[in-house]
Amino acid sequence: MDVKSSIKTSFFFLILLFCVILFFTSPCYSDPDQLQDFCVADLNATTTFLNGFPCKPVSQVSSSDFFFVGFHKEGDTNNIFGVGVTAGNVLSFPGLNTLGLSMNRVDFSPGGVNPLHSHPRATEAGIIIMGKVLVGFISTSNVYYSKVLDEGNMFVIPKGLVHFQKNVGPGKAIILTSFNSQLPGAVVLPTTLFASNPEIPNDVLATNFQADETVINSIKSKFGSA
Template identity: 60%
Template sequence: MISLALFHFLCSLTVLLLLPLHTSAGDPDPMQDFCVADLQAHTSVNGYPCKPAKSVTANDFFFDGFTKEGNTSNNLGSALTIANVNVFPALNTLGVAMGRVDLAPGGLNPPHIHPRATEAGIIIEGKVLIGFVTTANVFHSKELSVGQMFVVPKGLLHFQLNVGQGKALIYTALNSHLPGSVIVSNTLFASSPAIPEHVLTKAFQADKHTIDTIRSKFGAKA
């Protein structure tokens, strides 16, 4: 007959074996020095296949997309330049991406979510209100100026608003080579095909006219 102590040991061992052996805060760790993405490949599973090492050059590891100011002449007064694996293939499997956010006076980087990454950023120019909402529906925000840093936990709704007198510039870093961005307003009112109208009227406790008016602002048909 199995002893009580041995039974407890076997139960504990079973629980340990059922627990995940490795927990990652970002993308999986690479198993090679680099894996410059082959963007022409037909398959992609948590990353692109690697270019043959003999085809990789020094230029693959450099990106100049942040050298130019973004065009903020739009309704939001903002421009996002992203450096992810799709535009900077050397980031493939490395678990990192970056962004440049340009904001005109009063410009807004609208409420959005990064489903696969935590975001950290630093204010390079101007004065910016940073805000995010937790899963407990608690809103955290603060006005930041040059040199100050912020962090937004993975998957939480957040925004950046220029509250200064001049333009603002933010650089951000994200712990995924393809963090994704779900802009809430676009997702709700400009999806294709459209979310059923009765879903939106009930969710927002609004009438059809209000929903149709909002949709029209995004170029969507009522």
């Protein structure tokens, strides 16, 4: 066999090996298809630990498991950020278990801000229901993207990126957001950094923000009840 034929043969077997590996390992890095119609979360289960929640027995599932009425009520905006988030995720809506989606209602008082945060497990899409809202996010290249949106406008935040929303209209504002995760998680930077339990040492924060420790203490005092 000449060199050219040998290279072709080696390349063929390399592709074949790759396809075999891909076929047998793909379940390890992607969500499998559902094996049943639904898996309503048993939030009280204590004996099973998995990526999600165990299913209720079908005999215990009722119509109420598939309907959520939490978005009809305005969220509480009486806080330092002037924002109220009503979460429609698997913890409040067990019927979402294994379905890979959830939604939030976000209410803003005038000038209210949904503070800098990220969702480690989901991309976010949203629509402005009422008011005028500035939406912005920062890429891993440290580029800031933003736009002021009116009622009916939609936005998307790529998975894991730091972002915020601010009410820039004269009155209240409401947005509805959706996620491709039943429990997207939220890392809220101000409270994560300045109200963690246990606390991040002051000298670490002072070095990170190039500020005096007295400044760090002052900021921490504002977030004690956030």
